[in-house]
Amino acid sequence: MINVVAYIRVSTSGQGESGLGQDAQRDYIERAAQANGWNIIGEFVDVVSGKLALGDRPEGKKALAACKQHNAQLLVAKLDRLSRSVLHIAQLMEQVDFKVATMPQADKFQLHLFAALAQQEREFIAQRTKDALAALQRRADAGEAEAVAKVNRRTQALEKGRAVADITAANNVRMEKVTSFQVTVKPHVEACLYRKLTTLQAVADCLNAKGLRTSRGSEWNPTAVRRLMLALNLSFDKAV
Structure with missing residues (x-):
């Protein structure tokens, strides 16, 4: 039995180019594996443009590493999930053997031609x-x-x-900044909760006493603390 690593790619809009979303690609892959007796040992999903070479994609790089580690072949729903570039396809053929669910019997020459x-x-x-x-x-x-x-x-x-x-x-930039800020302030909120504080105002006072400010540079108040704790999935009953 041939071991395969499933690889799925959708565009940055979340809608697969050529109309292939994640579920549709996964269905193609699973049916092809079942019909041909291939054993799927892992799955990697990228939300990225197809213009990037597979090795330059976050999950694509992991998929290639998994293939090498387990002596497996790469399996995609359609050839354009790997790349739309003949050069990228040719280079990939030098790195790993791969199969395409919609043309499972195609050899390297045929895939290159397609x-x-x-x-x-x-x-x-x-x-x-x-x-x-x-x-x-x-x-x-x-x-x-x-x-x-x-x-x-x-x-x-x-x-x-x-x-x-x-x-x-x-x-996207704004959300990245918000997430980064929340990660930075989280240990301070946890430290305040560790002191057995039981009100939002008490936590706000604790953070203000530490000289910390909100992402907008303001002092903490109960509303700001409540929003932050919800975002961080923190609550008074979870305090250690």
Whole structure:
């Protein structure tokens, strides 16, 4: 029986490119393993762009290490879960043997060929799209009303997409800062609770006495303490 390590990748939006989310990929993998007698010994999931080589992805690196450690092969639902780059696929073939659930009998030559054809088709589509947009822009520049309307709608959609991306990035940065702050202040809250304090105001006074401030630079009050304790899953009855 062949041991395999399952690897799943979804895009940063949480929706798998090509419509393959985590559950769908896992279903493909499990059915292929059952049909071919493969033994799944582990699973790794990345939420990352497919532009990165597998070894540059956090969980992808672990999946490769697991394959080497257990003399196992890598198993993915579709070839593009590994990469959309022929170069990355070719380099990966030098590092590990892998199988694709949707084409379980394909050998290395066939997989390389499929990757090359897929990349070529993407390049053709990109060029056709570029040419079509250039033609549309020329028609708009010439004053064709329908073309002008389409260009305006596309511009608005792109601007909206960029705005959403900017908001998402800003929120991610904010959450990272909040999490880092909470981790830093947690030992101090635990120390206050260790003193058998029983009210939110008492904990606030304890933190203020230590010279600590909230993430916004304010003094602690009962409301701020309550929010922090909820975020850290701390309570008075859990105090040691």
